[in-house]
Amino acid sequence: QVQLxxxxxxxxxxxxxxxxxxxxxxxxxxxxxxxxxxxPGNERDFVAGxxxxxxxxxxxDSVKGRFTISRDHAKRTVYLQMNSLKPEDTAVYYCAVxxxxxxxxxxxxxxxxxxxxxxxxxx
Numbered sequence: 001q002v003q004l005x006x007x008x009x010x011x012x013x014x015x016x017x018x019x020x021x022x023x024x025x026x027x028x029x030x031x032x033x034x035x036x037x038x039x040p041g042n043e044r045d046f047v048a049g050x051x052x053x054x055x056x057x058x059x060x061d062s063v064k065g066r067f068t069i070s071r072d073h074a075k076r077t078v079y080l081q082m083n084s085l086k087p088e089d090t091a092v093y094y095c096a097v098x099x100x101x102x103x104x105x106x107x108x109x110x111x112x113x114x115x116x117x118x119x120x121x122x123x
Contacts (some may be wrong), residue, residue: 002026002112004095012085016121020080022095032103033071033078033112037091037119044094046082049103056066058103062088067120081098092116 009012020035034049048069049058057069068081078095096110104110 002028002097004097004112005086005123006093006095006114006117008022009093009119010118011122014087014121014123015084016085017081017083017089018094018119020082020093020117020119022076022078022080024076024097028076028097028112029099030101031098032100034079034096034098034105035069035080036058036096036101036107036110037049037089038094038096038116039088039091042091046107047093049105050078051103057102058105084120085119087121087123090121092114092118 003025005023030052032051036044037047038044050069050071054071066084071078076118094116095114097112098110
């Protein structure tokens with residue numbers, strides 16, 4: 001059984017930074033991992049993904065240049081460094097694991113999800 005536990009969310013002023021972590025346990029396999037987010041009243045959307053080897057990353061346009069995804073295989077952890085945060089970044093952020101080595105954006109292709117961590121950016 002795969003478990004994903006996110007941490008690092010909180011309340012921050014616009015322009016501030018947060019680093020989210022997602023610790024994985026269980027048999028995840030050699031797969032890509034991703035972060036999604038869901039704001040109130042909205043669907044859950046792809047934010048960033050990283051492939052198994054860590055040499056390929058993908059971001060939604062709205063976070064390019066501000067967010068950085070990385071992974072530490074030894075710690076079985078994926079990170080999302082979020083800088084220059086904006087009020088529109090406010091959402092619950094979810095970590096996800098699928099069955100593919102390469103990054104995909106469709107949430108239907110991810111089999112395991114964390115419970116999410118709340119990020120609130122005040123103006």
